[in-house]
Amino acid sequence: MAFRHYNQNQLVLFPHTFDDLIPMDHPVRIVNEVLDKINISTLLDAYRKEGNPSYHPLMMLKVMVFAYMENMYSSRKIEKGMRENVLFMWLSNMNIADHNTIARFRSQKLQTAFKDVFTQVVLLLAEEGLITLKQIYTDGTKIEAQAGRYTFVWGKSIKTNKEKMLKQLEELWKYAQSIASDEDKDPEPPEFREINKEKIQKTVESINQKLKGSKIADKKGGAKAKAKLNYIRNNFEKNLDKYQQQEEILAERGSYSKTDTDATFMRMKEDHMKNGQLKPAYNAQISTENQFILNYTLHQTPADINTLASHMENFKDNIGQEKFCEIESLTADAGYGSEENYELLEKLEIEAFVKYNTFDKEQNQNYQSKNKTFSKEHLHYNQEKDFYVCPMGQRMEKNHESCQTTKTGFEQTLSHYKAKNCQGCPLRSMCHQSKENRSIERNHNLERHKELTRKRLKSEEGIEKRKKRCYDVEPVFANLKHNHHFKRFMLKSLKKVEIEFGLHALAHNLRKKVA
Template identity: 55%
Template sequence: MAIRQPVFKPYNQQQILAIPPTLDELIPQTHPVRVVNEVINKLNIEPLLKAYHIKGSSSYHPQLLLKVLIYGYVTNTYSSRKLAAACKESVYFMWLSSMGYPDHNTINRFRGVRLKDALRSVFEEVVKLLAEEGLLSIEEVNTDGTKIEANANKYTFVWKKSIQTNKEKMKKQLTEIWQYAQQIASDEDKMPEPPDFTEIDSEKVKATIEQLNEKLAGKESIDKKIKDKLKYVTKKYPESIAKYEQQETILKDRNSYSKTDTDATFMRMKEDHMKNGQLKPGYNVQISTSNQFIVNYTIHPNPTDTTTLTLHLAQYMASFGKAPKGLTADAGYGSEENYTLLEKEKVTAFEKYGMFDKQQHENHNRKFPFAADKLFYNQERDCYICPMGQQMHFIGNYTRKTSTGFEQNIKRYQAKNCANCPLNGACHKSKNNRGIEVNENLKRLKQQAYEL
């Protein structure tokens, strides 16, 4: 009886193919690599070509490198060394690169140098292509922000408040030494009044120290403590004030920055694993989306979303030549400045204001029955009516500026006789007659937001 043997498919590594297959035949028609290839073939890469010099040796085509980089990101391959290896080992990368073998330095240089200034235009081209295909809309967008921790040392930071405190100490020390010099000065060599230290800078500090050394030099009866202080400020202050000025130049309008990444600001992150509100260096990334596709992005050092919309919308308009028709955002953006901006650009703002959600609950209305926004306004007499029916008349207005320089016009109204009112103490906490401040423009804009 014959013993049956297992049957195997032919296996011969030395087998020669009469007609070798092309790389294209090895790629399934529905594979994602074909989508990447097709999309990038449709892009206008003219801005990317400008990053290359005319002279010098030939370079790998930027379209090739862009395809390799994008498909690498699609497949979670980010390392330049792994991408270079994939161009030799993966049929998909070999097909994209047409059997080109860029090394890791070439890929890294393309990503960090060539693509740096052209990335925005490449991104915009992809968004426009997706819009043409009907996959997204650039007319209606949703905007929100998220904080991303910077790759920076969280223990090496500079705080604006610390600089201001140290500068105040310098002012106090210099003033103290100057006043001592006034006390011991002779009638012939009398010291003038101390310099105006309202604003302190390196030139003023240097000039003050020179004058003090000149006036106190050679005097034998100087107090030892003052002499030591003068020696210390002469040695340390010029260098310190120069350092503070440099740090303030980097800070600008921010309150802090990281020494190892000066663009990063210290802010509270959403992921607070220690539950202690620890500040970490990071960025506030603003993103606008449509149908879950990102259509616009900007990066900000501001911790709050409120002050980011102006620059974010400006970038959107620079990218697409116009503002969106509608914008949806949460209450973090509901400020008078943002409402005014969107109204000016004729953008329908589906944007809550700060107290919107709380005002929808009856508990809030019962807790604050005498709030200013619940008072009746008599337009003919330009007065508000208090809960007891007393008129609160207009007593003046003033203008105040926000941290971004936006001007708000505030009107003030006040009652005339609250002393004997039975609601005194419940209606308001002031010891005098009740007064309220009203921002009519913000009130109008909030009403529009409420209706939307």
């Protein structure tokens, strides 16, 4: 039988090189080529001049990005790859960093520099003509945090516990008043509206004096009252300190996890029970074009509607004012449809193809016929004289305006209209259920934006963009989660998960470039 020559001890005149073993079109060469073009001065600033020489940050960056392209996220597996994998050996030039060095590089050295690295790669993709930075598609998804699912703190629970503390103080104070002698009774009760240390101390001292000075305390449950007083004295101030610390961590959020205080509990779609359980998570927002990720941000709020302003501000800071002004349109789903977001995009001179919450329902003929006559959206409005006309032809004059502020601080102006006389109207039961005359409130600025958006979305361009959104931004999340198993963060804290998501985003862009 004929076999190829095999001798492990055979000497060769010219030793083999890793370069001979790697195909010219292999993705590792793309990583090497692209990252060689970027400026890493911001990354160099993360290193100190003193101490032992460090591994070169460009080498570490290349290894890290390529590892994420290969679905290799563990620092120990990356270290193993640098020892055993030809691709990593070629990329690192036979340098082998231990897993602790790799972990520190990812979580510390990249903290301030990675977004700049990512943006430079995006601009390189634009120079190559793979993207234009003109038509962008924005969407968000929730990714589970590396935190305990049952180590939660809820803002509403803190509020409830404080109210219970106030109630216990008030009940004990009333009991002390009931058994105190006439001369020891307080003429005016203290205000039990807001609890603080000073109020606890004064109230406890006052109750204690009344219980000590009363001769009938033992006959009327005095022992139980004294036990409650001791519990209040020993625990209430400590609990108040604990609640204050928790409220500082919460800030404007409704919840957080004790094992990752930056993570907020959000309702997740992906769940083993398929019932959408609440889990600690982060809200990841991306903007894409041709399935390339142009920008990403991580948020602690579960609602997409409140993320667009900071996401666009971050985008502008990264690519610069000049490039940002080249953006022509933004397409997003109804989760972003709000007056604040429409105003923002109008101010930025970006054409908004963003659905509002009832747009899809309006396309249903049954919805239109059901609401055509009596809904406030279909009442005739005289813009010149500023009044509405009810289905019976009665004028509904504006009686006042009101202002309200959203959670993000955006001010909305509402106009209120009321009919003069609905009594005896044959259509009253179908028109409204109020016992008084019908009244409506309208946000004219929001209605103006909705009308403009309705025309855009129904145009040929709008229909095309609505179709493209489904296969531009959404497949990116599907690819990251299902093909590359990125369903849960490995790192903790907002700053670190931003780096982790950024590595996934950059790896996705380079994989897309190779494809």
